[in-house]
Amino acid sequence: MRNPSAGGTKTPCCSKVGLKRGPWTPEEDELLAGYINREGEGRWRTLPKRAGLLRCGKSCRLRWMNYLRPSVKRGQIAPDEEDLILRLHRLLGNRWSLIAGRIPGRTDNEIKNYWNTHLSKKLISQGIDPRTHKPLNPETQNSSSNPPSRAPSSKPAPRARSPNPSPISSGLEETSSGSPAIPKENDQLQSADNMEAVYQNGTATAHVGQTSYLLGLRSGNGLSTEEEDLNCCGDDVFSSFLNSLINEEAFPIQHQLQQQAIGSSPDSDSLIPMAAAPAFGIGTGWESAIMSSVINQDNNSRRLNDQVE
DNA sequence: AAGGGCCTCAACCGCTTGTGC
DNA sequence: GGCACAAGCGGTTGAGGCCCT
Numbered sequence: 001m002r003n004p005s006a007g008g009t010k011t012p013c014c015s016k017v018g019l020k021r022g023p024w025t026p027e028e029d030e031l032l033a034g035y036i037n038r039e040g041e042g043r044w045r046t047l048p049k050r051a052g053l054l055r056c057g058k059s060c061r062l063r064w065m066n067y068l069r070p071s072v073k074r075g076q077i078a079p080d081e082e083d084l085i086l087r088l089h090r091l092l093g094n095r096w097s098l099i100a101g102r103i104p105g106r107t108d109n110e111i112k113n114y115w116n117t118h119l120s121k122k123l124i125s126q127g128i129d130p131r132t133h134k135p136l137n138p139e140t141q142n143s144s145s146n147p148p149s150r151a152p153s154s155k156p157a158p159r160a161r162s163p164n165p166s167p168i169s170s171g172l173e174e175t176s177s178g179s180p181a182i183p184k185e186n187d188q189l190q191s192a193d194n195m196e197a198v199y200q201n202g203t204a205t206a207h208v209g210q211t212s213y214l215l216g217l218r219s220g221n222g223l224s225t226e227e228e229d230l231n232c233c234g235d236d237v238f239s240s241f242l243n244s245l246i247n248e249e250a251f252p253i254q255h256q257l258q259q260q261a262i263g264s265s266p267d268s269d270s271l272i273p274m275a276a277a278p279a280f281g282i283g284t285g286w287e288s289a290i291m292s293s294v295i296n297q298d299n300n301s302r303r304l305n306d307q308v309e
Numbered sequence: 310a311a312g313g314g315c316c317t318c319a320a321c322c323g324c325t326t327g328t329g330c
Numbered sequence: 331g332g333c334a335c336a337a338g339c340g341g342t343t344g345a346g347g348c349c350c351t
Contacts, residue, residue, distance in 0.1 A: 114318090
């Protein structure tokens with residue numbers, strides 16, 4: 001763990017002197033869990049004092065969220081969870097909290113760690129760039145598939161922070177700052193000759209050839225009412241949409257060859273016809289619209305959850 | 310057995326976002 | 331609109347354990 005004395009030039013998250021840092025003791029865990037079980041989460045800044053802990057609120061929140069919360073699932077990541085992480089990461093990039101939100105019992109920190117220590121290496125060994133999910137080109141593949149013993153593979157290279165520091169996948173339109181392009185009002189996202197997504201009046205519509213698909217996306221400012229939320233972009237619709245995206249046929253990099261070999265057939269349940277999936281060229285502006293949908297849905301769900309609580 | 314290198318993951322930091330005044 | 335505060339997020343660090351020689 002971090003050395004409590006290793007402050008360097010950085011200022012600690014809580015400037016108060018005398019607060020404990022470093023690993024949590026079982027006694028501290030008990031105090032924190034007991035307090036939250038009695039009083040509930042929230043008001044983290046004042047929680048340590050009320051709970052009798054010599055920790056900063058941030059530290060308490062992190063400990064609860066990542067370790068003590070009853071819903072946190074401990075133990076090995078199952079193969080199906082790993083597969084889901086891979087798919088979601090391809091879709092969302094380093095949006096760890098969004099990814100964690102779709103994997104019950106797993107925390108963003110856990111998924112982030114698992115990605116950095118296991119999955120990124122695994123992809124590299126398979127010749128796939130973990131940042132873009134694209135095949136590594138031969139030159140880099142030679143050097144990356146046998147990464148030097150440690151640092152570059154286990155730890156991502158430091159880089160400047162940006163509001164949306166996602167490495168997002170193959171060919172996704174990015175802003176000049178490196179952020180994925182989130183669709184704006186009246187944006188038209190053209191990804192292939194017969195594919196187009198139009199973002200208008202807070203709603204995204206996909207046109208695949210002659211067919212249109214209402215995606216029910218809404219602008220980042222969200223919804224006026226819960227009803228509107230549920231009607232326009234209900235969880236069922238969203239889940240079905242997201243599931244169709246997570247569906248393996250929508251991932252040409254990992255599955256296109258396989259699909260070409262066995263022949264893909266249209267899937268009427270999917271919002272994206274399977275035959276059209278490769279034409280999407282996942283990683284176009286299309287994916288931005290998808291991501292925007294995921295983010296909005298996540299925010300909306302959280303808001304609804306808050307209201308319920 | 311000893312020591313060095315590597316790996317894992319809990320915890321921290323700084324920044325962004327949301328909210329209330 | 332501007333400010334302050336709280337909460338959330340992603341990147342990074344480093345202690346401790348494991349593995350290899």
